Amino acid sequence: MSKERNVDLAKWSGPKRPYDLIKELVIALVVVTLLIGACAAIFSSPDERAVTLQQWSQTAPSDFVATTTGELAGTTISAAYGPPYNNAAEGLKLGPLKLQKWSGVTIPVNPSSDFVLTPLKSSIDPDVATARATWLSASTDQQTKWAQDYAAAIETAGDASKVTVDATFGPVPVLANGLLHLAQEGSLDGLLTTEVTPLPGDFTMPMLFLADGGYFDELGATKHLHGDQWGMMNETGSYPGQSWLWMFSFLYQIEPFKSSENADSEIFAMLMLLTLGFVFMPKLPFINRLPRLIPFHRLIWRRYYRDNNL
Amino acid sequence: MTTMWTTKVRRATIEKIDPQDALPDNQPSYVASWIYVFGVATLAALVVIIASGFVLTSKGATWWHTSSVGHYWNSVHLWAVELFFVFMVVHLWGKFWMAAWRGRRFQTWVTGTFCFLGSLATAFTGYLIQGDFDSQWIATQAKDGLNSVGIGSFFNTLNSGQALLLHVALLPFVVGIIVVWHIILVRKNGVVPPLDAKEIAGGGK
Numbered sequence: 001m002s003k004e005r006n007v008d009l010a011k012w013s014g015p016k017r018p019y020d021l022i023k024e025l026v027i028a029l030v031v032v033t034l035l036i037g038a039c040a041a042i043f044s045s046p047d048e049r050a051v052t053l054q055q056w057s058q059t060a061p062s063d064f065v066a067t068t069t070g071e072l073a074g075t076t077i078s079a080a081y082g083p084p085y086n087n088a089a090e091g092l093k094l095g096p097l098k099l100q101k102w103s104g105v106t107i108p109v110n111p112s113s114d115f116v117l118t119p120l121k122s123s124i125d126p127d128v129a130t131a132r133a134t135w136l137s138a139s140t141d142q143q144t145k146w147a148q149d150y151a152a153a154i155e156t157a158g159d160a161s162k163v164t165v166d167a168t169f170g171p172v173p174v175l176a177n178g179l180l181h182l183a184q185e186g187s188l189d190g191l192l193t194t195e196v197t198p199l200p201g202d203f204t205m206p207m208l209f210l211a212d213g214g215y216f217d218e219l220g221a222t223k224h225l226h227g228d229q230w231g232m233m234n235e236t237g238s239y240p241g242q243s244w245l246w247m248f249s250f251l252y253q254i255e256p257f258k259s260s261e262n263a264d265s266e267i268f269a270m271l272m273l274l275t276l277g278f279v280f281m282p283k284l285p286f287i288n289r290l291p292r293l294i295p296f297h298r299l300i301w302r303r304y305y306r307d308n309n310l
Numbered sequence: 311m312t313t314m315w316t317t318k319v320r321r322a323t324i325e326k327i328d329p330q331d332a333l334p335d336n337q338p339s340y341v342a343s344w345i346y347v348f349g350v351a352t353l354a355a356l357v358v359i360i361a362s363g364f365v366l367t368s369k370g371a372t373w374w375h376t377s378s379v380g381h382y383w384n385s386v387h388l389w390a391v392e393l394f395f396v397f398m399v400v401h402l403w404g405k406f407w408m409a410a411w412r413g414r415r416f417q418t419w420v421t422g423t424f425c426f427l428g429s430l431a432t433a434f435t436g437y438l439i440q441g442d443f444d445s446q447w448i449a450t451q452a453k454d455g456l457n458s459v460g461i462g463s464f465f466n467t468l469n470s471g472q473a474l475l476l477h478v479a480l481l482p483f484v485v486g487i488i489v490v491w492h493i494i495l496v497r498k499n500g501v502v503p504p505l506d507a508k509e510i511a512g513g514g515k
C-alpha cells in the first residue's frame with residue numbers, strides 16, 4: 001500500500017450525494033448532550049473525601065508514630081527515594097540510562113526535617129523543644145540508632161502505645177508523639193502546606209508523608225486501587241475510571257515487568273515505543289496491510305460495494 | 311512576486327480554501343456509513359467537555375464538593391470525557407480499518423494520534439485536581455512512573471496548583487489547536503475513497 005493511487009489523491013470526481021454538514025453537527029451535538037446529561041443524572045460521579053494527616057493520626061496513631069520514626073531513621077519510601085526529592089538513592093534506570101538521577105533534585109524534600117523537625121518548632125510543649133534540641137545536637141549515627149531502635153521496638157510490641165519508653169530511644173518517642181499531637185489537633189495539615197505561601201496549591205509534603213504510612217496504602221487496597229488490582233485505571237466506587245490506560249495497567253501485570261526493579265521506567269519506555277508505533281502505524285509494514293487482509297472496510301462501505309457490484 | 315507579508319499569508323491560507331471544501335453541501339456517494347458519525351460525535355463530546363469545564367472553572371475548583379448543582383456539572387464533565395474517549399476509540403479503529411491515511415492523509419492520522427495523546431494528558435491532570443481521595447491516590451501512584459524517567463523533575467503530580475493550571479489552561483489550549491488542525495486537514499483532503507474505489511485517470515492535486 002506504499003504506492004499511492006490516483007483515486008485517493010485526486011479530488012473525487014465520481015457520484016456525489018447531498019450532505020448537510022452543519023445540520024449533522026447540530027444533531028450530533030444535541031443527541032450527545034442529551035446522552036451525557038442522562039448518564040450524569042443516572043450514574044453521577046464519585047467524590048470520596050480526601051484523607052488528612054489529622055484523620056490518619058486519629059484513626060491509626062501507631063502507624064503515624066511508626067512512620068514518623070521511620071522518617072527520622074531515614075527508612076521510609078520518601079527518605080530513601082532519590083531524585084527529584086533527594087540524593088538518598090539513584091532512582092530507577094532504563095538499561096544504561098539513569099534518567100531519574102540525571103534529572104536532578106528539583107523538588108527538594110528532606111523528610112526528617114521537613115515532615116518532623118521543622119513542624120515541631122510550632123509545638124508549644126516544652127518537652128518537645130528539649131527533645132528537638134537533643135536530637136539536633138546529636139551525631140548522625142546516634143540519631144539513626146535512636147530512631148531505628150524505637151522503630152524496632154514498635155514493630156516488636158505491635159503498637160507504639162505498648163512500647164516501654166526508656167533512654168535507649170533518646171528523644172525519638174517525645175518527637176514522634178509531639179508530631180502525633182500536632183497532627184491530631186489538625187495543625188500539621190496546615191504546617192506542611194503553607195511553608196511557601198498561606199494560599200497553598202502544592203501538596204508534595206503532606207502527600208509524600210501520608211503515602212509513607214501504612215494507613216493510606218490500606219485505604220487504597222480496600223478501594224481496589226492497587227497496581228496489582230489494575231488500580232491505575234480504576235476509580236473509587238464502581239466508575240469506569242481511566243479505562244484508556246488499559247495498556248499501561250496491563251504491562252504491570254505481566255513478566256518481565258511484574259518482577260522487575262525498574263518496572264516503572266521500563267514500562268514507560270515500552271509505552272513510548274508503542275505510542276511511536278501508533279503514530280506511525282500507516283508506515284509499519286504488515287500492520288498497514290491489515291485493513292486489506294481483514295476486510296472490515298467492506299462492511300463500513302457496504303452500500304458503496306453493493307451499488308458498484310464490487 | 312509580491313514581497314508583502316500580508317499578501318503572502320493571504321495566498322497561503324484563505325485563497326487556498328475553496329468554500330465548497332470548507333463547508334460542503336455534498337459529499338462523495340461513498341460517504342454513507344455509521345462510522346462517519348463517530349468523528350462528529352467525538353467533536354460534540356469535546357464541546358460538552360469544554361462547556362461543562364467552563365461552568366466548573368467559573369465557580370472554582372472546590373465548588374462541586376459542596377453544591378449538588380456543582381456535583382451534577384462534575385458528573386456531566388466526567389461522562390462527557392468517558393463518552394469522548396469511547397467515540398474517539400471507535401473513530402480511530404474505523405479509520406484504521408478504512409486505511410484512511412491513503413492519498414497523503416498520513417498527516418491527518420498523525421494529528422489524530424496527537425489528539426488522542428493530548429486528551430490522555432488532559433484527562434490525567436483532570437483526575438489529579440478533583441480534590442478527593444481519588445486524586446490523592448492517583449497523584450501518589452503516578453509520581454513514581456513519571457519520576458523514574460525524569461519527567462517528575464518538571465511535572466510534579468503532587469502539586470495540585472500546577473495540575474490545575476495545566477488542566478484548565480495549557481492542555482485544553484494545545485488539544486484545541488490540534489483538533490482544529492485535524493479537522494482542517496480532513497476538509498482540505500476530502501474524505502478518503504473506499505479501498506477498492508475504481509482507479510481514475512489524472513489525479514494529483
Ligand code: HEM
Pocket residue numbers: 345346347348349350352353356398401402405410411415418419420421422423424425426429489492493496500501502
Ligand atoms: C479529539 C479527537 C478527535 C476528533 C474530535 C476527531 C474528529 C474528526 C472528524 C470530525 C473527522 C471527519 C469525520 C469522520 O471521518 O469521521 C475526522 C476524520 C479523521 N480522523 Fe479524527 N478525530 C479525533 C481523533 C482521531 C484519532 C485518534 C485518529 C487516529 C489516530 C483520527 C484519524 C482520523 C482520520 C485518518 C480522518 C480522515 C478520515 C477520512 O478521510 O475519511 N482522528 N476526525
